[in-house]
Amino acid sequence: MGLQNTLEQNVKAAIRILFNADLLSVEFQATRKEFAGDITVVVFPMLRFVKGNPMLIGEQVGQYLLDNVELVKGFNVVKGFLNIEISDIYYIEFFRRITEDDNFGFVNKQDVKAVMVEYSSPNTNKPLHLGHVRNVLLGYSVAEILKASGKTVYKTQIINDRGIHICKSMLAWKRFGRGETPESSGLKGDKLVGNYYVEFDKVYKKEIADLVIQGYSEDDAKKNAPILLEAQEMLRKWEAGDTEVVELWQKMNQWVYNGFEVTYKNIGVDFDKYYYESQTYLLGKEFIAGGLKAGVFEKDTDGSVWCDLTDDGLDRKIVLRADGTAVYMTQDIGTAIQRIKDYPDVGGMVYTVGNEQDYHFKVLFLILQKLGFDWAKNLFHLSYGMVDLPSGKMKSREGTVVDADDLIEEMVTTAEEISKELGKLEDYSETEKKALYKTIGLGALKYYILKVDPKKRILFDPKESIDFQGNTGPFIQYTYARIQSILRKSTNSNFEVSKLYLHDKEKQLLKQLEQFPIVIQNAASQHSPALIANYTYDLVKDFNSFYQNVSILGADTDNEKGFRVALSRKVGLTIKNAFNVLGIGVPERM
CATH class of the missing domain: 3.30.1360.70 (Arginyl tRNA synthetase N-terminal domain)
Known part of the structure; x- marks a missing residue:
């Protein structure tokens, strides 16, 4: 207790x-x-x-x-x-109980019902960018936190691989690509396809300007630009199963998938199941028919089908167009139901999607509840704010986004520059140095993003994130490495409880350690990695205060020394476990 x-x-x-x-x-x-x-x-x-x-x-x-x-x-x-x-004895007894528990704070699987966490879910017309990075880091860490709290978790994404935006890249490559491939260009496939998305937008804007000169209104010019009309025709051919268009779509999408996998591997995240919009966009229509019979939906005179949510404080929401085609809501209804069919042990889902979709998910969850699905009560929208840069807002069409791969490379390079300035890597091999720079750079990026409450907007400053002082990933990693240095110098961590008298700094550390299991459970229930990130910073501050005020290896007695070494080991392990659920590595030396 x-x-x-x-x-x-x-x-x-x-x-x-x-x-x-x-x-x-x-x-x-x-x-x-x-x-x-x-x-x-x-x-x-x-x-x-x-x-x-x-x-x-x-x-x-x-x-x-x-x-x-x-x-x-x-x-x-x-x-x-x-x-x-x-009393001191309470904390000493607490520490004795957890000393040999390397999984302290984590709970073995307890819940019968699993949770599915969706994150990333990119479009296949461009590389992942900084906004995706926040999404991916949040979704992955929430999945790991839920696991640590005792739940079975499945990680998934739905890839937006169809629609007019995909056809824009395809058409631009067909017009201007001259057979260029990732192999011939030396570019990752997602970057190559993204370049053609930007190229489409350049041509589109020029054609709009030309039509305006010819007397079109700007709105009419946007609708009648030849390249857009051609992209719309390509989409119609794709939906009709045109062999040439489908083959081009498959080829270019595969380039993008291959590029995404490299980025996911570099950033250190994974998935258990992929869903593709091209396979799910027809799902849901059968449930609209059932909902009509049950009175959940109503049909307008033009044949369109709606869900009236005005009594619930929301609006009427269309779920089927007059021509019988699905809307995004229909697809999301069908995809959610399909996931439960695929994973019958799932009793809830977490959707990691930006806050611009808050209303969409309120409607989706309510409709699923009205359709009578019990698990719909356990759906959660992990809503998060935008990521801004000191230089301003990002725009994919104009090619002004911060590419995820470029950002990772910049963070690793910055970590290398700062590490060389500190000059403590003389005995490292080049391979060890590169691994350390990546651990520090990625740790800085991930921690800076995850320490902020998901709902808040972030102004991301790469240089500030990699500071070795303050509430940053490298500061915490440095403290972990310091603890490992202490442990290498002394392997003796034996102590007798009856002979211990706690220093105030020791007691404060033990109080902080005792909070770890509570923080894990709170972070899981609130879907907030920020709670774990900031807990870890507080633990590190308390350890550094202990380190500066209490002699560890120079303790007066062997019993005190053994206790302080054991306490340092436990703090180090807790830092490592906390960072693991955030997807952040810790270096043994720095």
Whole structure:
């Protein structure tokens, strides 16, 4: 039983005995640094059940705990806050229990129902860019956090491999490519195809300008530009199964898939299952027919089918056009249902998609619930904000996006420059150096993005992210490497509990370690890697304070030394485990 659970039971007992009242719950918070204590009970919420002065209530409850609970060694009351001091032996016993547990904080699979996490889901007309990077890092880390919390997880994506935007790249390559391939150009396939998407836009804009000169309105010019009309015709041919168009589509899409796989491998993420829009865009129509019969949907006079969600505070949503063709909502309904068919143990899904789609997912989840699917109550939209750069907003059509591969390369190069300036790699081989630069560069990128609450917009500054000081990935990685250096110098981590007296810095570290399992569960329930990232930074700050104030290898006794080495080892392992669920590596030396 954890500290909070033990205290909660005893605080409830105190209120029952002292005031003949029953509390539903007890509110705890960390004790503020200016006050003595290890954990604080907030008295104010108790006033709903107990009448009286919060100071006096706090005093009486505190005295009860001191008299009746062995782990409580003192207390003080500041206004309506009861600050409780916990005995050293509680933390020492806690540490003894976790010393040999290398998976401390993680839970073995407990839930019968699995979770499917969707992320990335790019278009096959351009390479992955910085916006995709945030999506991929969030989705992957949330999947790993859910695993650590005790769930079975399947990672998936749906690749947007059809539509007019795909045909734009295809048409531009057909017109201007002269047979160019990734092999002949030396370019990754996704970059090559992305270049032709940009080329299409250049021609399109020129044709619009020409039509405007001829007297067209800008709107009419955009609709009647010859290259756009040709792309629309190509799409119609694709949908009709035209052999030449389909073969070109397959060839260019494969180039892109091959390019994506290189990027995913470089960034360190993976997937269990791929879905393709070209295979799912007809799904869902059968459920629209069933929903019509059940009264979930209604048909307008023109034959289109709608779902009226006005009573739920939303709008009417079209789910089938008058000509019987599907809309995106129809596809998403069908794809969600197909995933449950493919993975019957899935009881919920997480969709990692930007916040511009917030309304779409509210509607999707509600429609699936109205169709009677129980698992629809366990759908979550992992909504996230845009990523901006100091130079401004990115635009794919104009070729002004920050390419994911280029960003990774820049981060690794910057890590190399800074590492060389620090000058601590004399005994490294070139292979070891390259591996270290990649670990630091990717760690900087991932941590900078993941430490921010997903809902918030990010201004990404590569140079700031790779600083070796402050709340950054390299700072935490450096501390991990420092701990490994200590462990290489002393393998003795034996100690006797009965002979230990905790230094304040040791106790603070143990308090922080005890929070790790709670943080994992909170991060899983809130789908927020930021909770783990910032917890790890706090743990590292506490370790560095301990390192600066307490002699580890020069301890007065072998028992103290053994304990401090064991404590350092556990902190290092917790840093490594926390970073693992964020998808970040840690170097043994820096």
